[in-house]
Amino acid sequence: MKPEQQNIEYKSSWHDDYLKWICGFANAQGGKIFIGITDSGKVAGVDGYKRLMEEIPNKVKDLMGIMADVNLHESADLYYIEIEVPPSQVSISLRGRYYYRSGATNKELTGAPLNEFLLKRSGQTWDDVIEPRASINDIDEKTIKSYLASAEKSGRLPEYLGLSTSELLEKLRLMENGQLKKAAVILFGKDPGRFYPNTFVKIGRFKKDDTDIVFQEVEEGNLISLLDGVLNQLSYKFLIKNITFEGILRIEKGEYPLAALREILLNALVHRNYMGSFIQIRVYDDFLNVWNEGVLPEGISLESLKKPHSSKPRNPLIADVCFKGGYIDSWGRGTIKIIDSCREAGLPEPDMKERDGGFIVTLFKSPYNIEQLKKLGLNDRQLKAVLYIVENGSITNAKYQELYEVSKPTATRDLAELAEGLKLIRRQGITGAGTNYVLMGS
Numbered sequence: 455m456k457p458e459q460q461n462i463e464y465k466s467s468w469h470d471d472y473l474k475w476i477c478g479f480a481n482a483q484g485g486k487i488f489i490g491i492t493d494s495g496k497v498a499g500v501d502g503y504k505r506l507m508e509e510i511p512n513k514v515k516d517l518m519g520i521m522a523d524v525n526l527h528e529s530a531d532l533y534y535i536e537i538e539v540p541p542s543q544v545s546i547s548l549r550g551r552y553y554y555r556s557g558a559t560n561k562e563l564t565g566a567p568l569n570e571f572l573l574k575r576s577g578q579t580w581d582d583v584i585e586p587r588a589s590i591n592d593i594d595e596k597t598i599k600s601y602l603a604s605a606e607k608s609g610r611l612p613e614y615l616g617l618s619t620s621e622l623l624e625k626l627r628l629m630e631n632g633q634l635k636k637a638a639v640i641l642f643g644k645d646p647g648r649f650y651p652n653t654f655v656k657i658g659r660f661k662k663d664d665t666d667i668v669f670q671e672v673e674e675g676n677l678i679s680l681l682d683g684v685l686n687q688l689s690y691k692f693l694i695k696n697i698t699f700e701g702i703l704r705i706e707k708g709e710y711p712l713a714a715l716r717e718i719l720l721n722a723l724v725h726r727n728y729m730g731s732f733i734q735i736r737v738y739d740d741f742l743n744v745w746n747e748g749v750l751p752e753g754i755s756l757e758s759l760k761k762p763h764s765s766k767p768r769n770p771l772i773a774d775v776c777f778k779g780g781y782i783d784s785w786g787r788g789t790i791k792i793i794d795s796c797r798e799a800g801l802p803e804p805d806m807k808e809r810d811g812g813f814i815v816t817l818f819k820s821p822y823n824i825e826q827l828k829k830l831g832l833n834d835r836q837l838k839a840v841l842y843i844v845e846n847g848s849i850t851n852a853k854y855q856e857l858y859e860v861s862k863p864t865a866t867r868d869l870a871e872l873a874e875g876l877k878l879i880r881r882q883g884i885t886g887a888g889t890n891y892v893l894m895g896s
Contacts, residue, residue, distance in 0.1 A: 460557055461485035466492050468506055468535075473513060476539050477546050478553035478560040480520055481571070483752075484541035485555060490534030499532035506535060518546050545575040566729035566747065567811070570768075580728055581637035581769040587649060588634045590620055594644045597678045598622065601642070601779050608780025626775050637771040640728065643676045652732040655684050655719075659692055659737050677723050677772070681781070684719055684735070685712070692737045710742065710817050714795035714804070718815050721788050722746035724776055725768050730811070740823045743816040749808045759789040759806055802826045820844075822878070822893070830876055835860065836868050840878055843893055848882070851889045 461483060463475055468489045479485035490500030500506065507526055514522045514537075523538040545552060552563040554571065563571050573580055598619055605611040614622060623629035628638035639646050646653040658670040671691065673683045693709045722733050722744055730747030750756070751766040765786040767773035776782045783791065789806065796804055796817065805816040805825075818826055822844045827837050835858040842857070843849050849857075854865040869891055872879045882890045 460555065463487045464491040464493055464495065465489050466498050467500060468510070470513070473517060473548055474551075474553045474562075475555070475560050476514055476522060476537065477518055477548040477551075478555035479539040480518065480542040480546040481553060481563075482541065482555035484539050486539070487537040488534055489537070490532070497529045497532050497534055500534055503533045503535060510535070510537060518548055520546060543575075545572055566727050569729050570727060579768070579770055581635065581640065581771045583636050584630065584633045585636045585639050585649060586633065588639050588643070590623075590634070592634070592639065592644055593619060593623070593642045594676060594679075595619065597642045597676055601678055604781065605779045608778070610778040610780060626778070627771060628775065635771065636728070637769065637775065639676075640769075640772060641677050641775055645674075646676050647674055650728055652730065653728065655680055655733040655735065657684065657687055657692060657735040657737065661739065664736070677776075678779075678781075680723060681716070681719060685716060688715065688735070688737070692742075709819050711795040711799045711801070714792045714799075714817060717788050717792045717795070718744045718804075718817070720776070720781060721815075722813075724773050724782065725813075727768060727812075740820065741816055741818045741825070743814050745809070745812050745814040747812040749811065749813060756806060756808070760793060762786055762790060827878075830878075832872075832876075833868070836872055839868070840872065843879060843891065848890050848892045850891070 461479070462485060465472055465487060466489075472487060472489075475487055479487070489506065490498055490503070492498050503526060507524060511522060511524045514520060520539075520542060522540075523536075525536045525538070527534050527536055552568055552571065554561050554563050570580065573583070602611075602614065602622075605614065614625065617625065620629060620632075623634070623638055623642075628635050628641070636650075639649050640653065643649070654672050654674040656670060656672050659668040660666055661668060671687050673680055673687055675683060689708070719733075723746075725748060726733060726746035727748035734745045736743050736745075748768055750759075751768065754763060754766060763786045765773070773782065782788065792815065793803055796802065800821070802818045802821050802823065804818070807814055822840055824837070824841065827840055832840070835854075838858070839849055839854060851862065851865050851869060854860070854869060855862060858865075860868070869879070869889075873881055873891065877894055879891045880894050882892050
């Protein structure tokens, strides 16, 4: 037997609770449940298989309104049941509750994920739905002008000159029969928060952890204005600019690449679940992260984000308008741009993961961040030594021996690995107990 996986589930006996798994398979990509087989894939047999062969298909039909193939198999005089569940094109519920198979787990859908699922099964996306409470008077003309200026540079929005605001929104498919769609309010609304309460972005400055907050700001507005507003808040209140001079020329360099920050924020604004929570940006001493509600779409893995991949936007209408306006350079390459920007700046590759029902991207200010160093497999002495150099500028072989109470051969071996193997530090000056080590590139 194949091991349990996304579309295969083994159960040693039957319980009606497993109808939830059938519902989950039907709402996802279909799958099979085997009754009478252990988790390891060994046939154990099932009691009362004749009764179950009648009960299971009837319960599936009566409680969920779908048909599932229920087959009886025999192996070494032991009987087991195979339940084959086809994927459904419509949403399936069990006693008023909806379940969905994701990976190797079966989840009950509630709240925003449920609303998004039901919209998708009805052939719609959230951003393409009419917003009956909004009118053309809720559209901000200043934002429209800003968008058109950007669109002119991109050259992706032909024949827009001379159009009225209503005609432009019709052209962008943001208006239908004189009514605005939700995407229009998000992109160009005067006050999107009046219609959808969690459209703002919250930025916090923290010290050691999430409980140690120094100050915070909230930025509100439509998507176009949020892009500039948030970046300005980060630049002037949350991040430090390093200043150098080339002759009389003053050069300011941010802690993080602007291109990476802009792309992360754009991804969050365009692809977030607008039925969920607000976007959260946390700035710490050594790193910052951006979280938005909404996990990756099916078919796109965390690993695929590191290379060009197909685009499956959660809000395709919002994404299309942003593309035509020149805000998105190329669908499916946003994460590549973030990674490349960090590499060009000499920073570690950003960390991207799904967390708390959303997606979080973390940028690191230095390759000597403690979290990054731990990933390299440094021992405790080496980790402390690198951080010591970051704080004090250098360390000698003799100081290493003194601080970490090791012999000279051990100190030499540890430092050589940091310098020659990992290339985090480099040797400076004489060799021996007085050998001095500094950060690579300093």
